[in-house]
Amino acid sequence: MGMTMTQKILAAHAGLECVVAGQLIEAELDLVLGNDITSPVAIHEIEKMNVEGVFHKDKIALVMDHFVPNKDIKSAEHCKCVREFACKNEITNYFDVGEMGIEHALLPEKGLTVAGDVVIGADSHTCTYGALGAFSTGVGSTDMAAGMATGRAWFKVPSAIRVVITGKKQKYVSGKDVILHLIGEIGVDGALYQSLEFVGDGIGQLSMDDRFTIANMAIEAGAKNGIFPVDALTEQYLKEHSKRSYKVYEADADAEYVREVVIDLCTLKPTVAFPHLPENTKTIDEVGDITIDQVVIGSCTNGRFEDLAAAAEILKGKKVKKGVRVIVIPATQQIYLDAMEAGFVRTFIEAGAIVSTPTCGPCLGGYMGILAQGERCVSTTNRNFVGRMGHVDSEIYLASPAVAAASALTGKISDPRA
Amino acid sequence: MKAKGHVFKYGDNVDTDVIIPARYLNSSDPKELAAHCMEDIDKEFINKVKSGDIIVANKNFGCGSSREHAPIAIKAAGVSCVIAETFARIFYRNAINIGLPIIECPEAAVAIAAGNEVEVDFDSGVITDKTTGESFQGQPFPEFMQKIIQAEGLVNYINSR
Numbered sequence: 001m002g003m004t005m006t007q008k009i010l011a012a013h014a015g016l017e018c019v020v021a022g023q024l025i026e027a028e029l030d031l032v033l034g035n036d037i038t039s040p041v042a043i044h045e046i047e048k049m050n051v052e053g054v055f056h057k058d059k060i061a062l063v064m065d066h067f068v069p070n071k072d073i074k075s076a077e078h079c080k081c082v083r084e085f086a087c088k089n090e091i092t093n094y095f096d097v098g099e100m101g102i103e104h105a106l107l108p109e110k111g112l113t114v115a116g117d118v119v120i121g122a123d124s125h126t127c128t129y130g131a132l133g134a135f136s137t138g139v140g141s142t143d144m145a146a147g148m149a150t151g152r153a154w155f156k157v158p159s160a161i162r163v164v165i166t167g168k169k170q171k172y173v174s175g176k177d178v179i180l181h182l183i184g185e186i187g188v189d190g191a192l193y194q195s196l197e198f199v200g201d202g203i204g205q206l207s208m209d210d211r212f213t214i215a216n217m218a219i220e221a222g223a224k225n226g227i228f229p230v231d232a233l234t235e236q237y238l239k240e241h242s243k244r245s246y247k248v249y250e251a252d253a254d255a256e257y258v259r260e261v262v263i264d265l266c267t268l269k270p271t272v273a274f275p276h277l278p279e280n281t282k283t284i285d286e287v288g289d290i291t292i293d294q295v296v297i298g299s300c301t302n303g304r305f306e307d308l309a310a311a312a313e314i315l316k317g318k319k320v321k322k323g324v325r326v327i328v329i330p331a332t333q334q335i336y337l338d339a340m341e342a343g344f345v346r347t348f349i350e351a352g353a354i355v356s357t358p359t360c361g362p363c364l365g366g367y368m369g370i371l372a373q374g375e376r377c378v379s380t381t382n383r384n385f386v387g388r389m390g391h392v393d394s395e396i397y398l399a400s401p402a403v404a405a406a407s408a409l410t411g412k413i414s415d416p417r418a
Numbered sequence: 419m420k421a422k423g424h425v426f427k428y429g430d431n432v433d434t435d436v437i438i439p440a441r442y443l444n445s446s447d448p449k450e451l452a453a454h455c456m457e458d459i460d461k462e463f464i465n466k467v468k469s470g471d472i473i474v475a476n477k478n479f480g481c482g483s484s485r486e487h488a489p490i491a492i493k494a495a496g497v498s499c500v501i502a503e504t505f506a507r508i509f510y511r512n513a514i515n516i517g518l519p520i521i522e523c524p525e526a527a528v529a530i531a532a533g534n535e536v537e538v539d540f541d542s543g544v545i546t547d548k549t550t551g552e553s554f555q556g557q558p559f560p561e562f563m564q565k566i567i568q569a570e571g572l573v574n575y576i577n578s579r
Binding site: 024037038040041044045048049050051066067071072074075078122123124126138139140141142143145146149150154188189192193219222224277364365366383385386387388392 | 431433435436439440441443444445446458459477478481482483484485486487489490504506507508511512515516560562571572573576577
């Protein structure tokens with residue numbers, strides 16, 4: 001029986017000819033990731049294990065990004081704990097203030113994840129690297145600790161949903177609209193324990209930044225991972241960013257899928273997820289009159305160069321609506337620099353937005369844009385759960401950078417095509 | 419191994435942000451985390467929960483963030499077991515890895531009411547609602563996971579190999 005792309009990567013890393021859905025395997029890891037919230041718990045766990053150091057100092061990435069630059073004493077203590085662990089174990093890929101960026105934008109940019117890899121990360125959005133043709137999935141801190149100690153992790157081989165992307169997308173439609181539409185179709189547990197395998201001629205229409213956004217939010221459909229085939233664009237990205245060799249896996253023609261979902265880019269419209277679940281989607285022409293207090297453009301989902309470019313194009317030469325707070329967060333130092341050189345930072349500041357150093361900050365209600373009771377935010381982030389960005393009675397509307405920027409100008413959720 | 423206690427009942431898609439809001443993730447101390455467990459969905463939970471009590475929820479319990487702080491907070495609050503129709507996969511792994519007993523059983527998740535007294539037998543997977551007398555067969559763990567559970571978590575399991 002044929003294997004999916006995910007199953008082939010897992011089989012190769014488990015030293016097996018073939019795996020089937022439901023099989024429990026132990027696989028070799030190419031990279032183990034943690035951040036400033038999850039790593040301290042993992043470090044505490046690894047200290048309880050009968051192991052000497054870590055399995056490979058080059059195959060661990062520790063990225064201080066959630067509450068960094070530190071927002072308070074406790075988060076500073078967490079970072080100190082990770083910094084000391086990284087120093088003691090000579091971790092090559094430790095990224096602190098000055099070098100850090102939001103982990104899932106940073107790792108591909110630094111070339112640390114490539115096609116064919118198996119990656120675990122103690123962060124649910126680790127599934128982002130599926131955009132590069134890797135198997136990558138989020139785990140907890142204890143799995144991260146075991147991964148750092150042994151270089152291995154156990155997996156239940158997932159079945160898969162085949163997502164066929166066809167057609168040509170319209171202006172102001174982006175990867176964010178593709179993934180919000182999909183989550184709206186299948187629900188927040190629509191791909192529970194499964195892979196989302198993206199295929200189809202429409203993928204050629206999607207930039208790498210679009211693909212990162214789509215793979216990033218696979219978890220919001222409950223998926224174990226999301227994965228894209230490797231094409232010429234992927235290979236170009238890998239060659240530009242990484243010195244590592246990579247391996248291209250393709251699904252077998254007779255691979256089995258539990259379900260197929262077709263997304264036609266021609267008819268796709270800008271899409272917004274209403275509170276308090278990413279599956280509560282409406283197309284932009286269905287949203288009605290929703291006034292807003294804040295706009296956030298950033299995060300591991302939508303803080304990349306193209307995201308900032310899309311927002312800058314709409315904001316250029318204009319002013320954000322008085323009373324709306326607009327927070328732009330480039331995801332990495334390199335993206336920040338590129339945005340400066342492209343003139344986006346000037347555009348944002350002249351429009352009345354602020355531009356922050358890279359941080360996860362407001363996405364998870366950490367800092368840098370917490371909402372008060374009754375406030376509403378249009379955000380390019382990934383979750384709109386109760387209390388996610390602040391008060392339990394605040395509201396988050398998930399959208400693309402183009403919708404967020406258009407909304408910043410009008411003070412209500414707005415169509416960038418208008 | 420058995421668990422027995424009174425039930426706190428919740429609905430679909432209880433996410434890890436409401437189990438333990440990120441504003442408290444500047445701590446990794448189980449007691450501090452437990453003090454804010456379920457705060458954004460049920461402010462009274464932490465005042466009412468007693469050692470041994472059981473959480474029963476519908477589908478996709480523990481969705482969202484991978485924070486292990488969520489099962490740690492639930493366990494440290496004294497909860498002896500979580501029963502749900504389905505669990506989000508990262509929460510499922512995390513609960514097993516830290517030794518918080520969880521069990522999937524759609525019938526029990528739907529039928530058991532808040533406040534009922536429930537007993538869970540982990541060896542047989544049988545869930546008994548002592549208040550109504552009804553019994554349900556939960557999904558037993560695969561053998562591999564039973565080994566991790568028997569070792570009381572992944573760290574001990576790795577140490578024992």
